[in-house]
Amino acid sequence: MKIFDNFNLKELNTFHISVNAKKLVVIESENELPQIQSIIKNNKYLILGGGSNVLFVNDFDGIIIKNEITGKEIIKETDEEIFLKIKSGEIWHDIVMWTVNNNWNGIENLSLIPGTAGAAPVQNIGAYGVEIKDVLEEVKIFHLETQSFQVLKNQECRFSYRDSIFKHELKDKTFITEIVLKLKKKNHVYKTDYGNIKEELSQLNVTTLSPEKIAQAVIRIRTSKLPDPAIIGNAGSFFKNPEVSSKKYLEIKNKYPDVVAFPLSNHTYKIAAGWMIEKLGLKGLEYKGAAVHSKQALVLINKNNATGKDLFDLSEIIINKIFDNFGILLEREVNIIT
Ligand SMILES: Cc1cc2nc3c(=O)[nH]c(=O)nc-3n(C[C@H](O)[C@H](O)[C@H](O)COP(=O)(O)OP(=O)(O)OC[C@H]3O[C@@H](n4cnc5c(N)ncnc54)[C@H](O)[C@@H]3O)c2cc1C
Known part of the structure; x- marks a missing residue:
């Protein structure tokens, strides 16, 4: 320590x-x-x-x-599956590369997401049609108050879109110490329907899918679209994509036929928050040192020595404008620390 x-x-x-x-x-x-x-x-x-x-x-x-608790090991293996125990301070992308290089399938779509393995379950990280909940077996936690360790199975983590028990009942109460992932060694169904994965794979002349090829495609897409935080301060998507009723979706669709939205299984729709921000002409908007990224409207950036308050105030401006125009209250994905 x-x-x-x-x-x-x-x-x-x-x-x-x-x-x-x-x-x-x-x-x-x-x-x-x-x-x-x-x-x-x-x-x-x-x-x-x-x-x-x-x-x-x-x-x-x-x-x-x-x-900064690090370490990783294989804990169980069959012909078809492999179970990996990963300490929470490991860098998530390094873990993805470890699995990809060993031809273990399941988290290749989650390449290049910054941060640690232990934070991944907190907001149930997701990208290109995969969420960590799809491969997460269990999470080991330390209760700070009672000073005891406990293992939570996947179901107990109450995962949903960018959400889990760690953002509610267990928020700031438990320290995640390790996670166990269950990956596939064979018979894996690759997810290539999201974003431009298919186009990117064809540009790379890929004919046989592998975790390595998918990761390569995802990395190329992400690098071309998202600002590198080492160069431009950012935290990825600042807002969640809101889920709305089909009535609300149709109302928006009537006004804006080009609305970008995805139907969900329960008759609701997920509207692309980036599309709404762009539609209102807010892409590139600057407020003091903060700005909306000019290539990706969902990402707020530290353009010029912004303070946290500049970024927060810019996010308020966006939330208010979206509410006034679409009647939808955007929720922040980024954790605001005061
Ligand atoms: C360029 C960029 C792209 C991104 N793309 C994506 C994306 O595609 N998909 C996605 O889901 N996210 C994305 N993110 C967001 C971010 O990378 C993830 O949320 C990541 O899991 C955060 O990890 P972290 O270690 O940095 O967490 P931190 O920012 O340090 O913490 C985040 C929250 O988790 C809590 N926490 C962290 N570690 C622990 C622990 N061990 N135990 C208990 N609580 C803990 C913190 O208290 C805090 O509330 C992106 C961010 C950036 C900068």
């Missing part, structure tokens, strides 16, 4: 917001977790992975618990 007082968090969040925390505690092994309670005492605290889904609006008057 390492402890630093009055620590600047600029390098620990992908928006590169320069704020200070009262204390930074770096956890390198789950054996250190029982000591955390006496450090936290009555202070406010935040568990931090790669900082790629948080927006610090002010200095953090509390303790940042930074997860």
Whole structure:
């Protein structure tokens, strides 16, 4: 365990917001977790992975618990399946590359998502038709209050679109220490219907699908569309795509026949929030140091030394305009830290 007082968090969040925390505690092994309670005492605290889904609006008057617990192993294997135990501080994309290089199938569509493996279940990360819930066996957690470990099976995590129990009942109460993934060694059904995967695969002249080829296509698409947080501060999609009733969808469709939306199984529709933002001419909009990315309207960026407040205020402007125009209340995907 390492402890630093009055620590600047600029390098620990992908928006590169320069704020200070009262204390930074770096956890390198789950054996250190029982000591955390006496450090936290009555202070406010935040568990931090790669900082790629948080927006610090002010200095953090509390303790940042930074997860650096690493390690990975195969725990079970059959002809068809493989079970991997991954410590939560592992870099998610490195894990994807490990699986892809070994020809294990299941998370290739989730290539290049920044952050740690332990944060992946928190918002049930998803991309190109795959969510981590599709391959997640279990999650091991440490309850900070009771100082006890527990294993949650997939069903107990109550996953849904960018959501889980870790954003509700267990929010800020538990530290995820490891995850177990169940991947396929054969008979895998690849998901290529989303985004431009098919087009990209044909450009790469791919005739036989493999996790490596899918990952390659996904990486090429993502690199061409999304700003690299190492160069332009951002946290990926800032808003969730809202789910609306079929009545609401038809209302929008009548007004805007080009609406981008996807039917869901329960007679509702998911409307592309990026489409709505673009439709209102907000792509590229700047507010103080913050801006809406000019290539991808769902992504807000730190364009010019933005503060967390600049980015937050820009997100408020967008939420209000979308509500006034479409009658839909956008929800932030990024965790706002005050
Ligand atoms: C360029 C870019 C592209 C992105 N693309 C996608 C995408 O395609 N799909 C997608 O779903 N997301 C995407 N994201 C968002 C982000 O990468 C994911 O949400 C990621 O899982 C966050 O990981 P992290 O370690 O950085 O979490 P952090 O930002 O550090 O934390 C996020 C939340 O999880 C909590 N948390 C973190 N670790 C733990 C733990 N060990 N135990 C308990 N709670 C914890 C934190 O308290 C916080 O509430 C993107 C982000 C960027 C910058």
